[in-house]
Each structure stands twice: as C-alpha cells, then as structure tokens.
Amino acid sequence: MDPASPNLTTAGTPAEEATEKLPTLEHGVPEPEVYLPGTPLWVWIAMGTAALALLLLIIWLIRRFKKTAPPTPPPAPNHLNTAIASLNQLETALENHPLNEIASAASLIVRNYLAASCAEPALYQTSEEFKARQIALPREAANLLNDLSDAKYSKSTTDQAKAVSFIERSRTCLKTIHAARNVTT
Numbered sequence: 001m002d003p004a005s006p007n008l009t010t011a012g013t014p015a016e017e018a019t020e021k022l023p024t025l026e027h028g029v030p031e032p033e034v035y036l037p038g039t040p041l042w043v044w045i046a047m048g049t050a051a052l053a054l055l056l057l058i059i060w061l062i063r064r065f066k067k068t069a070p071p072t073p074p075p076a077p078n079h080l081n082t083a084i085a086s087l088n089q090l091e092t093a094l095e096n097h098p099l100n101e102i103a104s105a106a107s108l109i110v111r112n113y114l115a116a117s118c119a120e121p122a123l124y125q126t127s128e129e130f131k132a133r134q135i136a137l138p139r140e141a142a143n144l145l146n147d148l149s150d151a152k153y154s155k156s157t158t159d160q161a162k163a164v165s166f167i168e169r170s171r172t173c174l175k176t177i178h179a180a181r182n183v184t185t
Helices: 016-019 041-065 077-093 098-116 127-132 139-152 160-184
Strands: none
Touching: 077 098, 077 160, 098 127, 098 139, 098 160
16 A cells, blocks of 8 residues: 555554544445335335234233133121121011911021031921930030921910010021131131
8 A cells, every 4th residue: 555645544553543434435426225126115114014013913922821820719608697797687577477487487587597507408308307416516506407497396476575586586597607717616
C-alpha cells in the first residue's frame, strides 16, 4: 500500500487504531439498499400473523399442561342443623295435632339423623330391632326412643305439654349424640 494515499492514515498506538475508521474507497456506487425493493405489506402482515399465532400456541400449551388444583369439595352436610330445623318446624305445627303424630315425626327425625350422620340402619328398623342391636347410644337417647315408640302406638290424644317435652328431649338428644360422636371421631 502506498503511504501517500489520502484515505490511508497511519496510527501510532493500538488504542488509536481502534477508534479510527477503516479506509473506504470512493467508487461512486450508491449503497445496495437503494437498489433493493421495499418489503411488501403482505409480508409484514404474514410475519405479524405468524408471530401472533406462535404466541397463542405457546399460551394454549401453557394452559393445557399447567397443573390445576382440583376443585374444593362442597362442605359436608350438617345433619344436626337439618334435624334441629325439622324439630323447630314440627314445634311450630303442634297446634291440634295428636300426640302420636308428633311422636312419630320426632322419632323419624331422630332416626333420620342417626341414619345420615352415623350410618345407622335405625331408620329401617322397628324399635325392638333397634334395642336388640345394643348400639352405643347414650341412655337418654334410648329412653327417648322408647318413650316416642310408646307414644306412637298409644291412644290418640292431644297433649300440648307432652308434645313440647318430646320435641325438647329430641333436640337435647340430638345434641348429645352429636357431641358424643364428635368426641369419638
């Protein structure tokens, strides 16, 4: 190379060489971008659509394979509250009902509670079968079921005080059974 060339410079240190521009040749030819055609609009639209489709595919794959927590199960039914609500409803309908009807309804409510909460077949047994099984019930419950059984099959009379007593005893019995069951489980 000719040291007298106007476009070539000599550099003294390597740091100066890095900051200087490389020599260019003047040839009068414009940059190549001038001769290239512009990118058509459809190419830009196709690239945008492809990018959007790729993004949607990635999102779909993430959602498809993402581990989802199983839905929370519904709360277990509260058999005690259902039975007490039934007793409250029975208490409001005491007016002019025979005692044996009230005793039958109260007995059915207590037996439904036992069948639902303790998986006892009490609902489908006679009183004698129920007593013969010797299930672990509080003495109060056994006495109540005996009294209700006696009242169910006795002569039909209207006794408001005794009907209220049966309902109160049934309510207390349900709470006692529920408390005893919650302690053992």
